[in-house]
Amino acid sequence: MGIATINPATGETLQSFEPLTEAEIEAKLDLAEKAFVDYRKTTIGQRAEWMNEAARILERDRENFAKIMTLEMGKPIKAAIAEVEKCALVCRYYADRAAEFLADVPAATDASQSFVRYEPLGAILAVMPWNFPFWQVFRFAAPGLMAGNVGLLKHASNVPQCALAIEEIMKQAGFRAGVFQTLLVGSDKVAGIIADDRVKAATLTGSEAAGASLAAAAGKHIKKTLLELGGSDPYIVLESADLEAAVSTGVAARMLNNGQSCIAAKRFILHEAIADEFEKRFLAKFQALKIGDPMNPETDLGPLATPDILQDLDRLVQECLEKGAKVLTGGKPLSDRPGNFYPATILTDFVPGSPAESEEFFGPVALLFRVANIDEAIARANAIPFGLGASAWTTVEKERDRLISELEAGAVFINSLVKSDPRLPFGGIKRSGYGRELGVQGIHEFVNIKTVWVK
Missing domain, CATH: 3.40.605.10 (Aldehyde Dehydrogenase; Chain A, domain 1)
Known part of the structure; x- marks a missing residue:
């Protein structure tokens, strides 16, 4: 190159x-x-x-x-x-x-x-x-x-x-x-x-x-x-969460830098009690994002940085779909314009062995998982080779304390997206x-x- x-x-x-x-x-x-x-x-x-x-x-x-x-x-x-x-x-x-x-x-x-x-x-x-x-x-x-x-x-x-x-x-x-x-x-x-x-x-x-x-x-x-x-940061939303705040922040956390951020939320781990409503609101906000010229201040989602990045992202998406995953919106590169444009995409219903369980999706693709309780949420969050950041949403003090203690990451953010701040150390564990x-x-x-x- x-x-x-x-x-x-x-x-x-x-x-x-x-x-x-x-x-x-x-x-x-x-x-x-x-x-x-x-x-x-x-x-x-x-x-x-x-x-x-x-x-x-x-x-x-x-x-x-x-x-x-x-x-x-x-x-x-x-x-x-x-x-x-x-x-x-x-x-x-x-x-x-x-x-x-x-x-x-x-x-x-x-x-x-x-x-x-x-x-x-x-x-x-x-x-x-x-x-x-x-x-x-x-x-x-x-x-x-x-x-x-x-x-x-x-x-x-x-x-x-x-x-x-x-x-x-x-x-x-x-x-x-x-x-x-x-x-x-x-x-x-x-x-x-x-x-x-x-x-x-x-x-x-x-x-x-x-x-x-x-x-x-x-x-x-x-x-x-x-x-x-790299990172494949979990974004856990439990039953007690402020759902609208979790949804709005989740969109921002996934779309940061056109989805090309190590600390972007990538795996959305949702308690089954709120999963349907989260998915509905999340989908509506994804579909409302404006994709186009990154020089336009009104643009929400610009192009990916290189053709290779676009191809790698699409390869992972297609592997998920071939293994039975469901696409709620997006799912393939935009062919109606020049440049490296990939739409805001949501995938769900993954089977064991899917790339969603082990790979980093470096672009505007959200992976949605459902869990029955906090034990499953923490296990799902930690079942990845990466350990950069983690975001978790709850208003229950005992749940908050468990998430802080048990999530395997260099940073845990409660009721907020993961970000770097000069006043706090930044880095990861594992791979x-x-x-x-x-x-x-x-x-x-x-x-x-x-x-x-x-x-």
Whole structure:
């Protein structure tokens, strides 16, 4: 796959980019190493000034950055603007909190003085996906750079203009040359970059296969990794739930980013007492969604990012139908227009062995399951290789406590959709990955946690 901007709403190739040569990669790695020597000595206050300026640039030019996102990967323009604003939020969060998060932590021992100190590691490689092309990068860059590391971004090959724009934002904000660089390279170069002694660690958000590949390459060289991978998040609605709120939020949770989100609600697990009514209301809201030009602020559902993603999604849908599943709405790509458009789709009545039980449906497809009680709901939710997020709806305190304790996920949201928030750690368990971004835990992922003992 080449590095290019291809409008997913039309299929038109708008701009192509030449990948970096080996010599150019070498020069960028050398620049990163040299930049780190000086950058690690800057004060947290100085880094905060630059990070706050990045936030100001993001907010000032939010519409322009949003248009780049929508043009490259099809996100509805309203959602793209909100994404840019969220990036400014995370920049300000770490600018404000880094001094607190990185302060020495005293420990009471028999030493004259003992404490824990947090120190930067060096150049961190970030392999980032196309689905949130600004947010995924800034939730790495804000804590990473505030900790004193320097960043190397290998972005998805279908969002090169986003990648270059982010590098330019950091330059305009005042970060010195080499502190944050975009590497326009294909995935075939990742293992070699990780192997380089100048790269100290790596973070990846993406597919299971990509995560396994990166972790294997880093493991050969004893380098730390953080992985945020796939998800097939459950959305449990029990008998006591506020049904209208659960339905409305469920639609938003499934359609986030045209359904292309790791933490989107994908498996709707409904108590049989409310299942019919939920299904009726849910279907009506799905059928009312406006699909079309993602640049139109009235559009609810835009195109999928690439033809391959559309084909993979449709393959899973058709496998479900061949095994006896029922389609309530949608169920096949739209052929009346160019681009990668897939309608809002609802599937139900699955048989054992269906892809709905084990695969991630990365697009606007909701999978509806019925259960008789909370025991079945929790068992169904956990019967998946993934463990990223879980949403559950109940007004019964005992049920809430069981759901919080027993759902196997990195995050459990009660009576709300799953979302990332700079103030809280974000990440998964099982095949959804390991490590945490955001919160105080996020800034501590890529530091040397140094024990100091003075006698």
